Amino acid sequence: MTSGNDSLHATGRRSLVDLTIEQLRERLAAGTWAVGEQIPTEHELAERLQVGRNTVREAIRVLVHAGMLVSRQGEGTFVRSTSDPASVLRGVQRSGVRDVLEVRAALEAEAARLAAVRHTPEDLDRMRAALAREAEVIASHTERVEREATVEHDLEFHTAIVEAAHNPALTEVYRYFSASVRESMRTAFGDHEMPEVVVATHQALVDAIAAGDPEQAEVACRALLAEPTAAVEQLLAEFAARK
Incomplete structure (x- = not known):
């Protein structure tokens, strides 16, 4: 799992969930986490983004639905694709x-x-x-x-x-x-x-x-x-x- 100095920041007036989705999507597209690699835990991402875990959880849910991430019960969340279907x-x-x-x-x-x-x-x-x-x-x-x-x-x-x-x-x-x-x-x-x-x-x-x-x-x-x-x-x- 990639640890990071590449901390993400949640700022501005936009919805925190929308901003979190955008930031995670950008990291996926940039190859921060490779296909098949496990992404950081909700707790770690929440600390980097300076948002609540519920916000991170919702953002991950959206990206799972979009086909960029996949959640495996008992294991964590992994990268399925670095390309955004949208x-x-x-x-x-x-x-x-x-x-x-x-x-x-x-x-x-x-x-x-x-x-x-x-x-x-x-x-x-x-x-x-x-x-x-x-x-x-x-x-x-x-x-x-x-x-x-x-x-x-x-x-x-x-x-x-x-x-x-x-x-x-x-x-x-x-x-x-x-x-x-x-x-x-x-x-x-x-x-x-x-x-x-x-x-x-x-x-x-x-x-x-x-x-x-x-x-x-x-x-x-x-x-x-x-x-x-x-x-x-x-x-x-x-x-x-x-x-």
Whole structure:
């Protein structure tokens, strides 16, 4: 365990818990304690921070929930990760449309494979209901810009695919990622040069999952995302050429 001359100070008007969290997060990111290493006890940290043990305990609880620390009963608290998931998420949210679509392809293709072998009848019902709502919105609008209304239904459809994989870790990653997915889709639907949503390609994915064919489900998922990805690539190339 690292002992320290690097004492931390709790000052200012901010919440002591918030400040303690920030200070501990900074030390973790700086490598003060390595991954797998036990951090100082609550008593030691409280003395360094000049705050109460309850404040330290709450800060540690937040960082455990964030995945940076792990508590082991009877042993203490250890470093799980020196990377702050919140910072990672902020980086994802700043990514461009092409970046988001590429990561979508990776996440959703694997989810489609798993969904083909793990789905339940209820999962299929959710996919089909979301697709039916999306098809209805597309059919009822003539102005391209109005088709932004399909974004929520399309995201609902893709989320149903991911959740049908019945992999909690994959579902949580996709939920974190869904804000950027939504924003990229809004951007795509707001550009007149982007291809329209094709219900048939979505239906092909549902059919492959329903048939229990993981290879075909992956192929169908990648085909579904290939057209908007290619369109984004073309737009980026045209933009670069105009510079």
